[in-house]
Amino acid sequence: MNALTSMQHHHLWADSLTYSELIKCCLARGAVEQARLVHRHVFSDGYQPKTFLINVLLNMYVKFDLLEEARKLFDHMPDKNVVSWTTMIAAFSNANLKDKALHFLILMLRDGVTPNMFTYSSVLRACPGLHNLTQLHCSIIKSGLDSDVFVRSALIDIYSKWGELQNAQLIFNEMVTADLVVWNSIIGAFAQNSEGDEALTLFLGMKRAGFDANHATLTNVLRACTGLALLESGRQVHVHLLKFGQDLILQNALLDMYCKCGSLEDANRAFARMAEKDVISWSTMVIGLAQNGFSREALEVFGKMKTSGIKPNYITMLGVLFACSHAGLVEDGRHYFQSMQKLFGIDPGTEHYGCMVDLLGRAGKLDEAVKLINKMRFKPDAVIWRTLLGACRVHRNTDLGVYAAKQILNLDPNNAGTYVLLSNIYANSQRWDDAEEVRKTMEQKGIKKEPGCSWIEVNKHLHAFIMGDDSHQQMDEIIRELNQYISRLKGLGYVPDTDFILQDLEEGEEKEDSLLHHSEKLAIVFGMMSLTKEKTIRIRKNLRICGDCHIFTKLLAKMENRNIVIRDPIRYHHFQNGLCSCGDYW
DNA sequence: CTAGGGTTAG
Numbered sequence: 001m002n003a004l005t006s007m008q009h010h011h012l013w014a015d016s017l018t019y020s021e022l023i024k025c026c027l028a029r030g031a032v033e034q035a036r037l038v039h040r041h042v043f044s045d046g047y048q049p050k051t052f053l054i055n056v057l058l059n060m061y062v063k064f065d066l067l068e069e070a071r072k073l074f075d076h077m078p079d080k081n082v083v084s085w086t087t088m089i090a091a092f093s094n095a096n097l098k099d100k101a102l103h104f105l106i107l108m109l110r111d112g113v114t115p116n117m118f119t120y121s122s123v124l125r126a127c128p129g130l131h132n133l134t135q136l137h138c139s140i141i142k143s144g145l146d147s148d149v150f151v152r153s154a155l156i157d158i159y160s161k162w163g164e165l166q167n168a169q170l171i172f173n174e175m176v177t178a179d180l181v182v183w184n185s186i187i188g189a190f191a192q193n194s195e196g197d198e199a200l201t202l203f204l205g206m207k208r209a210g211f212d213a214n215h216a217t218l219t220n221v222l223r224a225c226t227g228l229a230l231l232e233s234g235r236q237v238h239v240h241l242l243k244f245g246q247d248l249i250l251q252n253a254l255l256d257m258y259c260k261c262g263s264l265e266d267a268n269r270a271f272a273r274m275a276e277k278d279v280i281s282w283s284t285m286v287i288g289l290a291q292n293g294f295s296r297e298a299l300e301v302f303g304k305m306k307t308s309g310i311k312p313n314y315i316t317m318l319g320v321l322f323a324c325s326h327a328g329l330v331e332d333g334r335h336y337f338q339s340m341q342k343l344f345g346i347d348p349g350t351e352h353y354g355c356m357v358d359l360l361g362r363a364g365k366l367d368e369a370v371k372l373i374n375k376m377r378f379k380p381d382a383v384i385w386r387t388l389l390g391a392c393r394v395h396r397n398t399d400l401g402v403y404a405a406k407q408i409l410n411l412d413p414n415n416a417g418t419y420v421l422l423s424n425i426y427a428n429s430q431r432w433d434d435a436e437e438v439r440k441t442m443e444q445k446g447i448k449k450e451p452g453c454s455w456i457e458v459n460k461h462l463h464a465f466i467m468g469d470d471s472h473q474q475m476d477e478i479i480r481e482l483n484q485y486i487s488r489l490k491g492l493g494y495v496p497d498t499d500f501i502l503q504d505l506e507e508g509e510e511k512e513d514s515l516l517h518h519s520e521k522l523a524i525v526f527g528m529m530s531l532t533k534e535k536t537i538r539i540r541k542n543l544r545i546c547g548d549c550h551i552f553t554k555l556l557a558k559m560e561n562r563n564i565v566i567r568d569p570i571r572y573h574h575f576q577n578g579l580c581s582c583g584d585y586w
Numbered sequence: 587c588t589a590g591g592g593t594t595a596g
Contacts, residue, residue: 020587055587062588086588093589121589153590184591191592219592252593259594283594315595322595351595383596 016053023060032064039073051079055087062091082113090122101126115139117148124154130162146171149178153185160189180211188220196224197462200233215244222253229540229567231261232460238270246275252284259288262538262565262572279310287319292572293581295327312344314352321355325362326571328585333359350378354387361391362585366400382412389421393428401425416442416449454523454541458530465519465526474526479517482525486516489555497548518549520566528562536563544568544586554578 019042026035039057042049054077061070074080074088085108092101105123108115115123120140127133137155140146146155152171159168172178172186183206190199203221207213213221218237225234234257244250251274258267271277271285282305289298302320305312312320317340324333337356340346348356353376360369369388373380385407392401405422408415419442426435442448451467465472472478486494496516520541527537545553545568557564558578566573574581 023587052587057587059587081587083588088588090588116588118589123589125590148589150590155590157591179590181591186591188591214591216592223593247592249593254593256594278593280594285594287594313594318595 016050019049019053020056023056027060027063030064032066035060035064051077051081051084055081055083058084058087062087067091067095080108080111080113082108082116082119085111085113086116086119086122089119089126093122093126096126098126098128102128102132115143117145117151120145121148121150121154124151124158127158130164133158133162149175149182152178153182156182156185156189160185160193163193165189165193165195178209180214180217183209183211184214184216184220187217187224191220191224191227194227196227196230199224200228213240215247215250218244219250219253222250222257226253226257226260228457228462229261229455229538230457230460230462231258231263231538232457234258234261235266236460248276248278248281252278252280255281255284256288259284259292260567262292262536262567262574264289264292264294277308277310279313279316282308282310283313283316283319286316287322290319290323290326291570293326293574293583295323295329298323299329299332312340312346314346314349317344317346317348318351318355321352321359325355325359326582326585328363330359330363330365350376350381350384353378354384357384357387358391361388362394364391364395366391366395366397370400380407382408382415382418385411386418386421389418389425393421393425396425396428398425398429398431414445414447416447419447420449450542452519452541452543454519454539456523456527456537456539458527463523463526465522467519472522472526474529475522478522478525478529481529482517482521485525485556485559486552489552489559492555492559494552494555497546497551515546515548518546520545520549521552524553524556524564527564528560533562536565539564539566541566541568544570545573550580550584550586554580 019038022038023035026038042053042057054073058070058073061067061073070088070091074084077084085104089101089104092104101123105115105119108119120136124136127136140151140155145151152175155171156168159171168186168189172182175182183202187199187202187206190196190202199220203217206217218240221237222234225237238254241250241254251270255267255270258264258270267285267288271281274281282301285301286298286305289295289301298319302312302316305316317336320336321333323329324336333356337348337352340348340352353372356372357369360366360372369391373384373388385404389401389404389408392398392404402422402425405418405425408418412418419438423435423438426432426438453464453466455465456463463472520539523539524537527539531537545566550573553564553566553573553575555578556562557575564575566575571582571586573586
C-alpha cells in the first residue's frame, strides 16, 4: 500500500496489473479499508479501468463478503462480460440467495452473454428444485459443458441434494475420467441419502482407481458407517484419520459415528481429545448421549457447552429436549423450552414443539400436550399428531388417540405406522372390531408395513435378518439356539408378551409364534454365536423395538452376562445386567 | 479476473 501512495506522489498511474496485484495483497491481509482505497484510485479521473480490472474489484468485494458493494459496482459496469456475471452469480449462490442467482442467469442470457462452465457450476448450487434442475441440465448438455469435471461434480451434488440418486449415478457413470472431487461427490451422494452400502462400494472403487482418500472422502465414509452402524469399519477409518490431524468436520463425523454406533466410550474419548470444539461437536455429544439413554450426561455436557462459551443452536436444543423427554424430566424440559428464546435467541420450531408434546405426552400429561399443540404458531403437522398418538397408546387414551390418528390420516393418508398405532389403540381397549376394521382399510388401500429388519456386523460383514426371510446360512442353527434360550428364560420367569395382535401389527407378522422370532432376537442370537463373550452385541433395526423383545433382551443379557445394544430408528437401548439404559421408557 | 466435494436434526 505504501507503494500505491508513493506512486501517487510521483503522479504515476498504476496499470491494471499493478492494481490487481495490490488487490491480491489486500485480500490476503484482509485489509478492507485499503481495498476500498484502491477501488477509489482505480476510478479516479483520467483512468478508464478495463472490465478485467473491475472484475477483480468485484471479486474482492465478494470475497470480503460485501455483497451490497459488489452489487453497486456491478450495476455501474459499462461492459459486463461472462466473468462479471459469473462472479455475481457465484456470490449469490454462496450466500444462498437462490432466487437472485437464477435471476441473474436469466439477465445474463438476455444480455447476450453465454454462460461458461464457471457459470454453470456456480448456479447449480442455487438450483431451488427439480424442475429448474432439469432445465439447467438441458442447457448444459446443449452447450457441451457437461463434460467438465467441475460441472459434473456440481450436477452430481445437486441431484443428490434433491434425492435423485439415479441421475447422480448416471452422470457419474458417463464420466470417462473422474477426479477426486467427483468421487467424493458420488460417495457423498449415497452416504448422505442413507445408502451407506453403495457409498462404501464406491469408496472401494475409488481406491481401486488409484485415488487416495482425503478429509472429505473419509468424512463421507464415516457417515456411511454411521448410517449402517458399522462400528468395526468405523474404527478402521479412525486409524486413517491421524493423517488429517485436527480437521474439525472430520472429527465431528467421527464423534457422530461412535455415538450412532452406540459406543459412547469411544465418543467420549474422541471428544476429550479434540483441540477445538464447535457447536456441532457439542450438539453431536448432547444428542448422542440423549439418544443412547444417558440423559443426565447429555444435560451435563450441555452445561459444559454453555460454560465453554459456545452458543447452542436450533439442533442443540432438540437434543436437550430429547434428553428431557426420554428421561421424564418434565420440569427441566419446560424450563429449557421456555427459556431458549430468551437465553439463546432461538425461536422454537415445530420440532421443538414435537419434543415438548412427547415430553408431556410420555409423562401422561395429555391435556397439556393438546393445549400446547393448540397454542403453536404453526399448523400442527403429521409428526406432531403421531407423537401425541404414541403417547395416547402408552397411556391408553382411546378417544384422544383416535382423534390424533384421524388428524394424521388427513395429512398423510398412506402412512402405515398410523394405521398400526390406531389399531393397537383399539386393541388395547378391547375394541377388536374397530381394530379389525383398521386392518381391513389397510388391506383395501394396499398399505403394507415394512417388514422388520435387524442388522449386525460380524468380522466387518453385515448380516441382515429380515422378517419372513430365512435365507441366512445358519438360520436353522440360530432358530434352534433361540428356542433354547427362550425355554431357559421361561424357566426363569420370562413370559412372552401374549398381546400378539399388538405385536403382530407392529411387526407385520402373520403367525402367532413369529413374535418369538422377531428379527432382533435372531440377530442377537447370531451375535452370541459369533462374537466372544466380552464383545458387545450391537444390533441396528429399522422399526422400533417391541415390548416383548425388550423384556427378552433384558433377561437374556443378564442370564448370559452379555452387553447388548440395539439401535432403533429413534433411539438406543443398552442392555446390561437385566436393565436397559432407556429405563423402560421409550 | 470467475467454478465443484465433507460434520449435528428431519
